[in-house]
Amino acid sequence: MMPDLPNMPPSPYAALYDLLIPADDELRLIHDLVPFDFITELLEDTYCHDNGRMAVHPVRMFKYLFLKAHSNLSDVDLVRRAKTDLAYKYFLDLAPEDDVINPSSLTKFRRQRMDDDELLDKLIGHTVEVAKGMGLLKGRTLIVDATHSRARYGQKPIGKAIIEEAKGLRHACYKETKNAKGRFPEKVDESDIDQLLSYALAVAETVETGMPELMFREHIRDQVNRVRELAEDAHVELQVSKDS
Incomplete structure (x- = not known):
């Protein structure tokens, strides 16, 4: 089943984000200013809404993929970095002490939920355009074709x-x-x-x-x-x- 939209949970360590992540950090700005509701609308029909095991919300899974493209990392290395990188955890709406997903879950999401040849490119492209329109990605080219095999092979x-x-x-x-x-x-x-x-x-x-x-x-x-x-x-x- 699809869970509720992820929000930052209360945490005794939340102040670390303000202490250690600059206000002008790119990921922080994208998190704070770019709406990701469109992800739910596009993917909600691929989830069962009344039974089954609770899944990680597609917005959070998409954010993992955005970070994957942003840093050009494999699933394994992206998850390894997300465990210790506070900017990543903030972007993912996780508390500093929260655990991250298993890399196999990200691989499964890429291959099964993102099975449309152009869907992931479109989702990341839309996010990038919104971010650029807000002046958050000035002069930066995001490596979209390192994210997912179908997107990569499309280019x-x-x-x-x-x-x-x-x-x-x-x-x-x-x-x-x-x-x-x-x-x-x-x-x-x-x-x-x-x-x-x-x-x-x-x-x-x-x-x-x-x-x-x-x-x-x-x-x-x-x-x-x-x-x-x-x-x-x-x-x-x-x-x-x-x-x-």
């Missing part, structure tokens, strides 16, 4: 998206250590999506198992997780296409 071919992420991870490793040279798998036929998926996952695994010291560097870990998520999303999308 570039699936194979190109995968190979760009894998190459980006490889080059980032080259900058960090000379030991990365010659460690990655041989390049594959970029026109073969199955080979690309295997290649992307092999690149990620090479970093995780062959250069584990790099996983302590946040930007490398984030890129590894983006590569894995993109490949997994692509596999799901391709399977849906084959089954339909």
